[in-house]
Amino acid sequence: MRYWLLKSEPDVFSFDDLKNRPRKTEPWNGVRNYQARNFMRDDMSVGDLGFLYHSSCAEPGIAGIVRISKEAYADPTQFDPASEYFDAGSKREEPRWLMVDVTWHADVPHFVHLQQLRDDPALADLLILRRGNRLSITPVEAAHFKHICKLGGVKL
DSSP, X not given: OOEEEEEEOXXXXXXXXXXXXXXXXXXXXXXXXXXXXXIIIIIOOTTOEEEEEEOSSSSOEEEEEEEEEEEEEEOGGGGOTTSTXXXXXXXXXXXXXXXXXXXXXXXXXXEEEHHHHHHOGGGTTOGGGSTTOOOSEEEEOHHHHHHHHHHTTOOO
């Protein structure tokens, strides 16, 4: 099993939005970064767990835990001219952009703020904390995942 951090702007799609979806599941579409796409395509598997991280907001941080519930498949928004994620260069026979499905897995009883992550020496190597890291999906080491769960009051 691998662990991930998936960023979302809560005013666009929040952890509560996920919990309110039918089957508590949502396609993770709109990823338009090759490295993040490659993580989904090459490394994510059904059953992997990830943090849903609220970004670009007043209080960024870990809002909840998701489970990867469907492996990477073509993101249909790349073919829709009305979508903000439309990519005229992507071909149906060779889609450029992929997505996975994520499903609610667990609440984080105590929201873990970005500053808590930064202030914790045990998380110094966490990719999200590296200067200039703007990826919407990043891998998380097992030890970091367990430590953040502990900070958030999640019982594994």
